Amino acid sequence: MRTLTRLAAALTVAIGIVLVAPAAPASAFPGAFFHTQRQGNRGVDTQAVQHLLTARGHATGADGVFGSGTATSVRAFQTARGLTSDGIVGPQTWGALIVTVRQGDNGAAVRAVQVLLNKKRRLSLAVDGDFGSGTHAAVVAFQNHAGITADGIVGPTTWQNLVWHYAYPSFANMCDQNPDGNGTANWGTGSAIGSLEAAAASFTGNGQVPLGDVSFEHGGDIPGHSTHETGLDVDVWPIRTDSAQCTAARITWESAAYDRAATRLLAQRIRATGRVESIYFNDPTLISEGLTTSYPNHDNHLHINYL
Structure with missing residues (x-):
């Protein structure tokens, strides 16, 4: 489901991580483009x-x-x-x-x-x-x-x-959630981060946008994910009816505390502020509206594929 551009980017980073492990200091970026x-x-x-x-x-x-x-x-x-x-x-x-x-x-x-x-x-x-x-x-x-x-x-x-080199987001309108234990794995391409920031800034009245993993600073393998290696994949959590998504337990689209209207608005803002290939999230209503796409294990987070 990747475009040729995303495949080329993944291949470029893959070449680089043979020489540079994600946790190691950068020694050079042989795949820089x-x-x-x-x-x-x-x-x-x-x-x-x-x-x-x-x-x-x-x-x-x-x-x-x-x-x-x-x-x-x-x-x-x-x-x-x-x-x-x-x-x-x-x-x-x-x-x-x-x-x-x-x-x-x-x-x-x-x-x-x-x-x-x-x-x-x-x-x-x-x-x-x-x-x-x-x-x-x-x-x-x-x-x-x-x-x-x-x-x-x-x-x-x-x-x-x-x-x-990847960019780091401002958290003026977001909170940093870390469900997979990957620390500050919030780095993404300049365009992905800019689009994400714009979506969060336009999402008002429902609390901050809870950000999960993006990528490590220089890309590469990231625990708990088969993607998130090229700075183009972003996880955000669904919105709660009490707007406490940054402080309370993470929910699924089936939870009583799930706010479909606010999560719909968030998906709309994401699509309106960036070049988006897909958003994986298993809420059947949002899928029927063409906002998200079904994908296994995506009941409790929205996975954005930026272009």
Whole structure:
């Protein structure tokens, strides 16, 4: 039930985890690649694309939402560079967009570096476009983390590793639930995390969204799951009638405390704020409405497959 894109991503990570166990420090990301961005994506990778488009002379609002305006800017950039003008930021377009930056530089390309570092290394750099000593130190730290040359210069290799690295969510509208004992296995692709955050922010009046496992920081095998290896699979718990899903026992769709209306709203928000392949959850009413899909052992959680 995976698309070719998801299979390719899984294969790429699988190559990497032969060399790097999930619990071990990152020594390098041999399978690092640029996550393709297209209309419907959102999050920090899209925001980086928007900053880079501006840096390349195609002014684009950096809201992290890949809408029609961003697609238009991408096509204009592609046309100017002699690339296929499809509005999709794949490897060739990423390669043409990135700008090598270093200490002393200023501008939108530096802002792209800063937003990526903040979301993927859990930092709080000022996104001011000024490549000063703080940004330099953060770049060097990331390069050491990734096992690449730690020279503080953001060139093609650093860009690729930075875009590939998974992002960590804000918990402003979510709570961290850990039913499988996998610690902070909340890392996902920039787009998956951005979409999840948007869904949680738009889900109001029913308590926070309880987040289960996503992936480890660099992907790879994760106990209790046969998927969740490529940062694209996200588990959330169903909503309770008392809105206590972050503090009370986890329920199934058959439980007396199950709030179908609120869980339906959550599924609708998830589908409205991201590129979703499927949501596995066994509530027959939500299945009949086309919101979720039946799958074994998914009575007590919604499993989101992001694209």
